[in-house]
Amino acid sequence: MEDIWAKLHKRIEDLIETKISQSQLDTLKKKLLGLQSNMRYFSGCVKDYQSDIAGGDPDQQKRSAATLHMAHVGFREVIQAAMPEFRTKHDALPTAVMFTAAANIHVILLADGIHQGEKWGYSKSNIKSMQADLKRITGRDPMGEPDNRDALHDRQFSLKMAIMKGKEMNVPANVLDTWKEAYAGLLESGPSSNGEYDNLSYVSYVNKLYELGYRDVKIPDWVEEYLKAFEKGWRAAGAGYKARLHIDYFRCMGLHGLNYAEIWPHLDSREVPLSSKNFLDREIFFGPYGDCGDVLKWTTLDSTRLAEDRTGQISGIRIRAWDDLDAMQIQYFDGTFCKWAPLEGNDKGGELNELELPLEEEVPWERFTSVDVWCTSPGEHSPVGRLFFRTNKGRSVGNGMHEHGYAMQPQCSIPGYELTSAKITDWRPDAPTGCLGIVLGFRPLSNSGRPIPPKQGF
Structure with missing residues (x-):
């Protein structure tokens, strides 16, 4: 988990050219280790509980439920105590992806407690409190109070009991230490706070960081010079390279x-509105590789403009090429027939x-699920050298010789996504002729499948 987060925050750092401070990075690494330990222990408790439920022994089921309740109390308090460290104002942008991953754990723990907590031993008032917490941190009830005196006392008592039971049940020492640290924080000052962005829900905070980071994407000086060129x-x-950085x-x-x-x-209702489903189904882009043309219409922060x-x-897919890419044509299946789009x-x-x-x-x-692209360095104004499309079943189609100093770009693919569009940005009739750029779009793999059309239609 730590390795994944490190790679993601490194990518954000590279795009905005802002590094997280070493002291904050050390603090977050410590928090990440604590979350990892709790995740492993909690996941093991869930697995044991599910196994005992299937086994049918009522006494063992009660013991497993009590253990899972204890683990959930501890993990929930640890993540809640850690959250302020993931949204300090100075390092907000470099830690944005880390914050989101940590917030995701917190939200899911609350949702699990709401849906399953009664079986684990939570009281109705405990569950009601978790519902209020979830609404508050996700912005559905932004005016909700973080904790009143009684609720805070309940949290302190529940965590104290979890620590006592944890000692008796030989909970791993590194996990127990994180519970004790969270308990000390509750006794010392109540809910943790760093005084920055405290008035923002998790949802508002993520959207705020997205907007700030989008504006802070570092555009190299040579790009600005190219944009002013006469030719x-x-x-x-x-324009192509600038768009690529933002994409x-x-x-x-x-x-x-x-x-x-x-x-x-x-997550508390398990009912996702259509607007959210449409947002999650929006197209995610790679490119443009090569030059930018009229195909790139988006110019604002409004991500819904990408959600056609x-x-x-x-x-x-058809690809025409010798040394460089000369043409491309895409065929779409509309649910009844396969039709070729214009070349x-x-x-x-x-x-x-x-x-x-x-x-x-x-x-x-x-489905087509990944694409390899070869092109020259940004600004050389040469055609795309080669394209290679691959499917989830190991088949592929490609073309182009990429003989003129072209470099393969990082593979374009997203786990769980399929290629849904490929557009040429511009084509040059003068030598060397060819397609100057390409943009690739991916959406989540469709679960609707491909019904077999009537044979007479083909």
Whole structure:
């Protein structure tokens, strides 16, 4: 877990060129270790409880429920005590993804307690308190009080009892130490606070950080110079790289921040509104690789501008190329028929390679799930050198020789997502001819499947 968070916050640091302070990083590493220890212990208690429920021994079920209740109390207090460390004002942007991951644990623990707590031994007043906490931190009841005196006393007592039982039940020492630290914080000053952003719910905080970070994405000086150039090609190259930096930031914060924040307020009811489902289904982009053209329409922070309706599942791809990419054509399955979209580029250029996916009943359905792109360094204004599309069943189609100093870009793929659009940004008729740039869009894998159309339709 720590390795994943380290990679994500490093990517945000690179995009905004702001480093987290070493002292804060050391503090967060310590908190992460505590959360990891609690996660392992709590997960083990859940597994034991589920196994004992299936076993049918009532006495053992009660013991497992009591143990799980104890572990939940301890873990919930540890994460609640740690949260202020993940949203200090000075290091807010570099720690944004860490905050979201920690907040996700906190929200899920509360939701689990609300839905399962009565079986574990929580009282109705305990569950009501967790419901109030969840509404407050997710913004559904922003005026709610963090804790009154009675509620704080209940938390102190519950955690004290968990610590006492933990000693008797040989809870791992490193886990027990985190419970004791959280208990000391409750006795010392009540709910933890760092005095910064305390008035913001988790959802509001994530959205605020997204907006701040979007504006702080560092644009290299050479890009600004290209954007002022007289020659259109240089301006397109500069615009393409600038858009790519913002899209990289949006993808990282979207997948690891905004998506979670969208779902948090609804975890207590298990009913997700259509607006949230549509937001989670929005297209996530890679690119533009190469130059930027008219295909890039978004210019604001409003991420909903990227959330167009699905055009259908990609069921086939044609690529024409010799040395460089000459043309590309996408086939979409609309639920009844497969239809080719208009070709982008030169329909006479290069050699044709193509792959059409079968319409099949077998699950999982074959989808295009990753793309490799070769292109020159930003600003060289050369065509895309090579494209390679891969499916979740190991098949692929590619074309292009990439012989002129091209470099392979990081693979374009998102676990659990499928390719849903591929658009050429511009095409140049002058030598060297070719498609100058490409943007790739991905959406969550559709669960609706691909119904077999009537054979007479093909």
